Amino acid sequence: MVLLRPTVVAVPGQLDPSGLTAYGDFASAVVGFVVGALVVYLFGRLAVVPVVTRVVSSRNRNNPTLETATRTYTHAIVVLAALVGGLVTGGFGSLLTNSALIIAAVTLVLGVAGQEVIGALISGLFLVADPDFNVGDWIAWPGGEGVVEAVDFRVTRVRTVNNETISVPNTELTTNALVRPYGRERYRVTERVDIAYSDDVELALRELVEVARGDDRVLEDPQPTSRIIEFGGSSVTLKAEFWVDSPMDVNLVDLRSQFRRRVKLRFDEVGLTLGPASGREVSGTLDVDLVGE
Template sequence: MTGSLSPPQWLIDVLSTYNQVLAELFWFVVGFGIVYLVGQTFLTPLVTRIIRSRNRNNPTIETAAKTYLRVVLIGFATLTGIIAAGYGRVLSESAVIIAAITFALGIAGQQVFGSLISGMFLVADPDFNVGDWIEWPDGSGTVEAVDFRVTRVRTPDNETISIPNTELTTNAITRPYGRTTYRVTEQVFVAYYEDTERALLELQQVVSNLDTVLDDPAPNTRVTELGENAVEIQAEFWINDPRNKDVLTLRSDFRRLVKRHFDEEGITLAPPSGQMLSGELTVTERPDGSTDSRATRE
C-alpha cells in the first residue's frame, strides 16, 4: 500500500481562512516590537540623560519624562504595527473608523486623560518636586514619583500610596518644607500660680540650647492664650534646610528639654486635672469612743 498522509480537507480550509489573519498579526507584532525595542534601548536612555543633565535639581521632570515617553512610544509602536499589518490605508481613508476610535477613547479614557493633563501641570509646577514633603486634605508624605495617572507618595509610616493626579490639582496642597528655612512653633502650658515671665525666660533658654536653631530670624517666646486651667506660652524658632532634618524628632527633642529644664527649675506645667483641690481633714473623738471625720474643701 503506497501513498502519503495528508491533512484533512477541513483543516486545510480552516488554515486557508485564517492564513491572512495570522500573517497580519505576525507583521503587527514585528512592527510593534521593532519600534518599541529600539525606542526603549536607545531613545529613552538618550532622552533621559539629556533631561537629567539639564535638570539636575529637578528629578520630577526626569521621572515624568520617562512615563510620558513610554506612552508616546507605545502609541507610535502600535501605529507602526497597524501599518505593517496592511491597515494603514483603512485608517487614512475611513472617517467612520477614526470617529469611532476617537469616541471610544473619549468615553473610556476621560479619567485617564484628565489624570495625564493633571500630571503635566504637576510636573510644570516649579514648587512641586520629587523629594518634597506635601500635605493635602487626606494625608501627607514625601513625593516619590509623578506617573501617567497617579502620584506616588511615601507617608511618615513608610507606606507608599498612589494618589490620582486630579486630586492633587483640584485640592489645596501645602508644602511646609518647600523653602530653605522653616519655622517650628511649639506650645507649652504652665500652671496659673507660676511666674509667667520667668517661664518665658526659661523657655527662651531651652530654645537657645538647640543646635539646629537659626540666630536669624531670632527665636522668640510669647503668651498666646489664658486658658481655663493653664497659661499657654509659645516658642517660635527657625531651622535651616528642613528637607534634610527630621522635624518630628526635633519637636520631640524640644519637648523633652522643656520638661527636664522646667522640672529642674521647679516650674509646674499644666496641672494633670481640670481642677486642683485643697483643704484639710479633721478627726474628732466622741464620748462613746467613736470618731467623726469632717473634710473641709476650698
C-alpha cells in the same frame, strides 16, 4: 468543445486548504504585529526616552519635576508609537486611515477613562508646569504631608515622615491649598505647650528655646524661637519653633518625642506646670438638713 472546471469538494475528515491559508495569514499578521511593536518599543525605551530625558534635564537642571514628567510622558508616546508600528507591520495599516473607526476608538477611550481620570491627567500637567511645585519639595495638604517623589499621569507619589510612599490623586493637589512653608532643604518643627497662669511665662519661653538648642539635629540658623499664641480659659498657650535639615534625613517622630520629653523634665526642674487642670470657682450657700433616726 466544452471545458469543465474542476470543483473542489470538501470531504469530511479532510482539511480545507483555503482555511489553512486564512489561518496562516492571520498568524503571520499577529507575528508581524508583535515583532513590529516590540522593535519600536525597545528602540524607544532604550534610545528615545533616555535621550529626550537627558536633553530636557540639561536645559532644566533646577526642575527635577520636569525630568520625571518628561520620562513618563515620553514613555507613553513610545508605547503609542509601538502600537502604531505593530499595526503597520502586521498589515493592519488600513485601520489607521479609517476615520470612523478612529473616532469610535477615541470615544470608547474617553468613555472608559471617564471624567475623573481625564481630570487627573490634566491636573498632572498643571502640576508639572507649576514652577513652585517640584520633585524634592516638602508639601502639606489637607490629607497629609511629605516629600514629592514623582508626578505621574493620575497620581503624585509622596514620601511621608514615616518613610511610607502614598499615591495622592493629582486632582486633590490642584483643588486644595498646598502649604510649603518649610523650603526645599529645611523643615520647621512647631510644638505647642500649655502652662498655668500663675507660672513665669518669660521663664517658660526661655526654657523652650534652650531645650530646642540642646538637640544637635536642630539648626542654629534660623535660631529656635518661642512666643505666646493664646490665652485659654485656664492656661497660657506657648509655641516653640525650630528648624532641622531635610525631613527625609531626620527622624521627625523621634525628634518631636525627644523634645517633649526634655521639656517635661526641664519644666519639672524649674517648677513650671504643663497642661494645668481647668479650675472652676463656685460661690453660693449650701443648706444641710439632718434627719433624725
